[in-house]
Amino acid sequence: MRIKENEDRTLASARAAFEYENPRDERMEIFLESLIDPLDSLPYLNELEKLCLDAYVPVIRKPTQRFLSFEMRHLKPRRILEVGTALGFSAILMAETNPADCRIDTIESFNERIPEAAKHFEEAGVSGQIHLMHGDAGDLLKELISQGKTYDFIFLDAAKGQYPVWLPFLKELLDPDGLLMTDNILMEGDIIETHYAIPRRNRTIHKRIREYLKLLTTDPELSTEILPIGDGIALTVKKRIK
Secondary structure (H helix, E strand, O other): OHHHHHHHHHHHHHHHHHHHHHHHHHHHHHHHHHHOOHHHHOHHHHHHHHHHHHOOOOOOOHHHHHHHHHHHHHHOOOEEEEEOOOOOHHHHHHHHHOOOOOEEEEEEOOOOHHHHHHHHHHHHOOOOOEEEEEOOHHHHHHHHHHOOOOEEEEEEOOOHHHHHHHHHHHHHHEEEEEEEEEEOOOHHHHHHOOHHHOOHHHHHHHHHHHHHHHHHHHOOOEEEEEEOOOOOEEEEEEOOOO
């Protein structure tokens, strides 16, 4: 009986801690957003973010928005590749917050999103900087390689199960000292769970993301750091050959 009481107290403490921490996390995000919000000066993106959220279309989170816009201002990449356009939010954010005269190639496979993204690029006034590519990412990545293209910044936020398959192509397209930024790498915290603790429908993605992270962190040609920003970001650079 005493064991059961101890277990109940432990569960109650854990539940109380969870309920305490969540409001703190939300308050922290509100505080940080009050200090730095890249959308403050970008009213079009504010409206596009609401549109994406209302339509249940993936859009990068506020902490990721801040980090991505910071990287644009700091690195000033001129040749950018994005895998996963969705409705164009992150491509517009990169174009608007990058002080350099950049060119963005962005890949999307969903037919219905292509005209919407193209419309948003036009309305935001950045269509001249962005080349929207429609088709299977694997095929298009190989096509870009055959064209001799390379990029100093790659933003990966697409079909998570394909990441291990695409990595060799991304490596070839990434300049030495260029940056590959992969979003949503922590899977809402599920990445630390065992295979059997994951809902059956998500097990393949869970396995593939773990495989991708293993490849990123063990490849001798790559250097990777994982940051718990948003839903997790992997930052990867390709080492120069001495």
